[in-house]
Amino acid sequence: MATSTRLVGRIKFDGELLKNDLKVLSELPSIKEQYDEFGSGTWINHSLYNKSGEWKDTVFTDINHPAIQTEVGAAMPYLSRIIEEYFDTDHISMARVRNLIDGLVIPHTDFLELSKEKAQYVRILIPLETCIDSYHSEEKFGVFRMRKGDIWILESTVPHSAINLTSDNRRILSLDFRYADVENPHYSLIFKDRSIHDETVEPAVVSRTPIESEDLQDYLEQLSERFHDKDDAEQILVKLSQIQLRFDSPVSDIYKNLSEVAKLTQREDLVEHCEKMRTFYIGSRAMNERFPLRKGLF
Template sequence: MTTRTVLAGRINFDNAALKKDLAVLAGVPIIKEQYDEFSSGTWINHSIYNRTGEWSDTQYTDYDHPARRTQIGQATPYLCKIIEETFDVEHMRMARVRNLIKGQVIPHVDFLELSEKKDGYIRILIPLETCLDSYHTEEHFGVFRMRKGDIWILESTLPHGAHNLGHDNRRILSLDFQYTDEDVPHYSRIFRDKAAHDESHRPAMVARAKLEEEDLEDFLAMLATDFTDPFQAEAILVRLSELQLRFDSPVSDIYRNIVRVAKMTGRADLIEHCENMSRFYIGSRKLNERFMLRKDLLAA
């Protein structure tokens, strides 16, 4: 797998120009997100380039032509300039600005619902506006902070997630590329400006403590005590995810542990719900499949 998680470069933004575009985004109406079940808290996505060129189209799908600039892209010229001068837009399939406030992106694996050729997908994340209370997690890489301007190649076919524990904006530019002309394209192909590819920058890693099994067992038993409704699983998942920020364990342990919590209740419906949750987020899912994580999604 050539698209390992790596800090691959850094962009030095023109802060005045960036601020103007961020102000435009702040004024865009918030619409229902295609992937609501992948977030807890406030998670706002704005499509700058996508398949159709319509700003309200938030779904990522397979297609074989360059992404089209949306109405939001037309209104954010500096961001588009950065994208088009720095990256291989011929193979770019989506560009979004994603704002996470006091919430988390549910730990998950990307592209499960797309084609089988996973090595052809490359996702990068570039913070535009960040805060000291925001973190990212990845199964093998651990817990780290993305700093403003960092160009992160994300191994999104491994379990990963994101957190903002504060109330400040955490805006990240997310770019998706698709290569079908070779079996395992190297992530360096995304750079139009080869000088932007610089892996000498050191990532901001987060040190974590060892979690003793007996302490974990006590914590899971406490969570099981009040677990009586499937829709409480979201709150339990959030607590397990935040635990993983402080204690050394892979992202997939979050789902193993929530199934353990369900089994402690002895309730077959809760066990089935948590096992289905694990499958949907990090196992397998179909295109347009939904998971009813919260009651507010029932009307979706």
């Protein structure tokens, strides 16, 4: 399946109906994020459709049947209608609303755990509520903003990340599709209503400038002075992700620079920790493998 990152359409939402649905999420009790190590700051996921039908279940798994609507999905009639009328629900394996507030989705690669053919999978992201200072970045596409109603296909099998620099909600509808029963599937199969499929919509790509190697080295040395133990790695990763928004470099360079910061400390334990981070997030990992990024995770 050709799933390189691209903007493939736009939905014009009914503002009041969408606002009523999103209020449901705001009133839900807090639950533990099952992928805690993939987020820094506030990162909240709510399942609308999944394998179990339980709204607190946010774990991505393969299923051989259409996803089951959760109690939360049923309480959001407008958004559920959008999903069911516009998209191929027979092949949806999961639908989540993901909120990022003053935080970072740790740079990572998806589906590293899956041994099956990754071409079966396609993930789309549709912003429901956004703010001017929230961004996505992808290894080959660069840095871009997802505007409300944009329909983005994300090539999640390459390093990618997201960041919200504000305390405002950045809610995105994430839909996962799997086409195990279709030979050489094309991403356009996700559309039930093709009226929203429009690849002439121009994306909001962020213009970045090159960074001088001397300037970068000076900044890495400054960061190394703050790197005292393994628990500092997360905030240094956040700082490196922020400069990647403005200066032209691929997502994977964030981990290269993190390792360089660790080497400047002359601490072998920190170098080893950062190399393990790189492997887990963008290299390889086993099914159900976890990473103890912050204190108290285990």
